[in-house]
Amino acid sequence: MLFRRLLPATAAVAALTFAAACGGASDDTIEGKAGDGRLTIGIRFDQPGMAQRRLDGKYVGFDVDVAKYVAQQFGVPESGITWKEARSADRERLIADGQVDFVVATYSITDKRKEQVAFAGPYFQTGQGLLVRYTDGDISGPEALNGKKLCSVTASTSAQKVKSEFAQAAQLVEYGQYSDCVIALLAGKVDAVTTDQAILAGYVAENPELLKLVGKPFTTEKYGVGLAKSDAEGRSAVSAAIEKMVSSGEWRRALERNIGQSGVELPDPPQVTEK
Numbered sequence: 559m560l561f562r563r564l565l566p567a568t569a570a571v572a573a574l575t576f577a578a579a580c581g582g583a584s585d586d587t588i589e590g591k592a593g594d595g596r597l598t599i600g601i602r603f604d605q606p607g608m609a610q611r612r613l614d615g616k617y618v619g620f621d622v623d624v625a626k627y628v629a630q631q632f633g634v635p636e637s638g639i640t641w642k643e644a645r646s647a648d649r650e651r652l653i654a655d656g657q658v659d660f661v662v663a664t665y666s667i668t669d670k671r672k673e674q675v676a677f678a679g680p681y682f683q684t685g686q687g688l689l690v691r692y693t694d695g696d697i698s699g700p701e702a703l704n705g706k707k708l709c710s711v712t713a714s715t716s717a718q719k720v721k722s723e724f725a726q727a728a729q730l731v732e733y734g735q736y737s738d739c740v741i742a743l744l745a746g747k748v749d750a751v752t753t754d755q756a757i758l759a760g761y762v763a764e765n766p767e768l769l770k771l772v773g774k775p776f777t778t779e780k781y782g783v784g785l786a787k788s789d790a791e792g793r794s795a796v797s798a799a800i801e802k803m804v805s806s807g808e809w810r811r812a813l814e815r816n817i818g819q820s821g822v823e824l825p826d827p828p829q830v831t832e833k
Contacts, residue, residue, distance in 0.1 A: 588785060588792035591659050592632035599625045600644030600652050600661035600784075604737040607760030607817040608664055617641050619760075621781075623812035624681055624803065625662040628783065631799040645734065647713035650674045653784055660796065661784040664757055667832065676789060676832075677782030678796035681809075683828040685775025686716055687755030689762070691743060692770045697750055699773035700724035706749040707731050709739035716752045719777065736761075744768060754779050759822040771822070782832055797833045804830075 585591060601621055603611040609621040626636050644652055644663040652658045653675050660678075667677045690697045697703065703725035710717035710732060717730045731748050733739050739751040740761050751758065755775050762769050783796050803809045804827045813824055 586786065587789045588632060588659055589795065592629070592634050595634055596638040596640065597629050597632065597634045597659045598640040598642055598657070599629065600642050600649065600658035600663055601625060602645070602663045603643045604735045605664060605757050605760055606764050608757055609662070610760075611641075611643075618816070620682070620756075620812055620816040621662045621664060623808075623816065624783075624800070625660075627803045627808060627812075628660070628662070628796055628799045631795070631802065646711050647734075649784060653786060656786075659785070660792075663784075664754060664781055665784050666754070666779045667782040671784075674787065675784045676787045676793045677784055678793045678832050679782035679800055679830055680780035680828045680832065681783065681800045681803075681830075682756065682781040683825050684754045684756040684779050684781070686719065686752060686777040686779065687758050687775050688772050689740070689743065689751040689758040689769055690749065690772055691746075692766075692768050694749070694770075694772075697772055700752075700776060703728040703750060705729070707747070709733060709742055709748040709751045710753055711736055711739065714753060716754075720752055724776075740769070755822060756817065759817055763817070763819055780828055794833050797830050801830050 591597060601609040605619065607619055609619040611617055629639055642658050644658065644661050649661050649663060649665060650671065653661060667680055688697065688700060697706065700720045701724050703720060704727035706728055708717050708720060708728045708730055712732045712734055721728045721730060733742065736753060736757060739748065742748045743751050755771065758771055762771055785792050785796065809827055818824060
């Protein structure tokens with residue numbers, strides 16, 4: 559009788575041991591969250607060429623393609639992705655609160671941001687530039703912005719960098735999204751928009767008869783995939799996915815597909831250093 563009573567308990571222990579040995583990753587990791595075939599990914603909704611939600615509801619852009627490729631490496635198809643808007647001011651909070659599993663949103667890797675989140679990559683390198691109206695002949699670079707109204711988004715350091723290093727008399731104007739800055743530029747409410755050139759190039763590609771880029775890039779920005787600071791395995795896996803995307807040729811094809819017509823020289827893929 560005692561032997562028979564021990565059988566269920568012994569079987570239960572064995573089952574638990576097997577589950578522990580073969581079980582999936584923690585739910586706090588990207589791998590664990592992807593276990594049900596679904597991921598929530600933060601992207602921008604308003605950046606033509608990089609990440610944009612079209613009127614038909616489709617999400618397109620280079621960042622979108624990178625995000626989909628990474629998700630596929632975790633076994634998650636495009637149909638299993640929930641896209642969530644990740645504005646500049648919200649990215650760290652979305653990751654910390656667990657509202658997104660990772661962020662691919664023209665997210666420059668900085669030491670300050672690395673205090674709050676982990677980065678994989680980088681997967682793209684660009685530089686800060688200036689966008690002006692096509693008919694504007696006065697602004698040729700950041701030094702020409704003294705007395706001009708310069709627009710960027712809330713929580714971005716782009717406009718402040720111009721003011722502190724190139725044009726102290728520039729008047730800074732902030733909006734919630736770059737698309738708002740572009741609308742203000744076209745309406746004559748601001749004189750220039752500044753952020754990474756790759757982002758601005760998308761707006762030029764949409765409105766080549768109305769907008770243009772001026773000057774040369776005057777910073778170096780490396781975009782990374784942002785994820786929970788504690789997920790070291792996830793960071794390594796995402797970086798490996800980026801390297802695979804580059805080596806397979808899909809990285810170059812995605813870049814040409816999304817911003818190849820913008821007129822901006824396409825960069826080579828940066829070396830993946832955040833592992």
